Amino acid sequence: METPALLVEDLTKTYRPGDRPAVDGLTFTMPMGQTWGLLGGNGAGKSTTIAMLLGLLVPSGGRVVSLGHDMATRRFAALARMNFSSPYIALPHRLTVEENLRVYGHLYGVPDMKRRIAELLEDFALTEFAKRPAGQLSAGQKTRVALAKALINRPALLLLDEPTASLDPDTGDWVRSALERYRAESGAAMLLASHNMAEVERLCSHVLMLKGGKVVDEGSPDDLLHRYGRDDLEEVFLDIARGRARETAA
Numbered sequence: 102m103e104t105p106a107l108l109v110e111d112l113t114k115t116y117r118p119g120d121r122p123a124v125d126g127l128t129f130t131m132p133m134g135q136t137w138g139l140l141g142g143n144g145a146g147k148s149t150t151i152a153m154l155l156g157l158l159v160p161s162g163g164r165v166v167s168l169g170h171d172m173a174t175r176r177f178a179a180l181a182r183m184n185f186s187s188p189y190i191a192l193p194h195r196l197t198v199e200e201n202l203r204v205y206g207h208l209y210g211v212p213d214m215k216r217r218i219a220e221l222l223e224d225f226a227l228t229e230f231a232k233r234p235a236g237q238l239s240a241g242q243k244t245r246v247a248l249a250k251a252l253i254n255r256p257a258l259l260l261l262d263e264p265t266a267s268l269d270p271d272t273g274d275w276v277r278s279a280l281e282r283y284r285a286e287s288g289a290a291m292l293l294a295s296h297n298m299a300e301v302e303r304l305c306s307h308v309l310m311l312k313g314g315k316v317v318d319e320g321s322p323d324d325l326l327h328r329y330g331r332d333d334l335e336e337v338f339l340d341i342a343r344g345r346a347r348e349t350a351a
C-alpha cells in the first residue's frame with residue numbers, strides 16, 4: 102500500500118494539567134492525492150491538531166506519521182516535503198512579496214527559484230504587488246501571498262488553516278480552483294480546517310467532524326448529507342454542533 106500522507110494515532114493534547122483535552126484521541130489515515138476537511142465549531146481543536154501535525158506543538162499523547170516519517174523522531178525529513186498556511190502567522194511585513202517568497206524558497210532549498218516565484222506570482226495574481234512590502238497589502242492580498250508561500254516547495258502534504266477566510270467570494274473561488282489544480286497536478290494531499298461549508302463541500306472528498314477534540318462523525322460530504330437527511334453541509338454541521346443525533350436530524 103502507498104505510504105499515507107498522514108497517519109494519526111490516538112493524538113491527544115492537554116494544555117494544562119487538569120484541563121479538558123483540546124484534542125482527545127484523534128485517529129485517522131489520510132491517503133495521498135486527496136483533500137480532507139477538518140470541521141468543527143470554535144474551540145473544537147482544529148488549530149491545535151494542525152499545530153501538532155506540523156510539529157509546532159508537542160502532543161500529550163499519541164503519534165503522527167507524516168509522509169512516512171514519525172514526527173517525534175524524523176520531523177525534519179517530513180517538514181521538507183510539507184507546507185502550510187495559517188491566518189495566524191504573519192509574513193515579515195517589511196520584506197516585499199518577492200523577498201518573502203525568496204526567503205521561504207531558500208529555507209526549503211527550492212531549485213530554479215526565480216521561475217518558481219514568477220509562476221506563483223502569476224497563479225495568485227500577485228505580479229503587480231511583487232515589489233510591495235507585505236505589510237502594505239490588504240488582508241486578502243496577504244492571504245494570497247501566504248498561499249503562494251505554502252506552495253513554494255511543491256509540498257506533498259499541505260495543511261491549510263482557514264485558507265480563504267479573508268477573501269471575497271470571487272477571489273475565494275479562484276483560489277480554491279488554484280488549490281484544486283495544484284492537488285490534481287502534483288498528487289499532493291491537503292488537509293483543510295475551515296468554517297466555510299461550501300468550500301469543504303467543493304474541495305474535500307472526506308470530512309472529519311470535530312467536537313470537544315474528538316471526531317464525532319466522518320465521511321464524504323455526500324455520505325454526511327445522506328446520513329443526516331440534509332441538503333447542505335452547513336445543516337449537518339449545525340445538527341452535530343447542537344448534538345442532534347443523525348437518526349433524528351432529518
Ligand SMILES: Nc1ncnc2c1ncn2[C@@H]1O[C@H](COP(=O)(O)OP(=O)(O)OP(=O)(O)O)[C@@H](O)[C@H]1O
Nearest residue numbers: 116117123124141142143144145146147148149150
Ligand atoms: N495555548 C493554549 N493554551 C491553553 N488552551 C488553549 C491554547 N490554545 C487553544 N487552547 C484551548 O484548546 C481548545 C481548542 O482550541 P483550538 O484553537 O484548537 O480550536 P479551533 O477548533 O481551532 O477553534 P477556532 O475555530 O475558534 O479557531 C479550546 O478550548 C482552546 O481554548
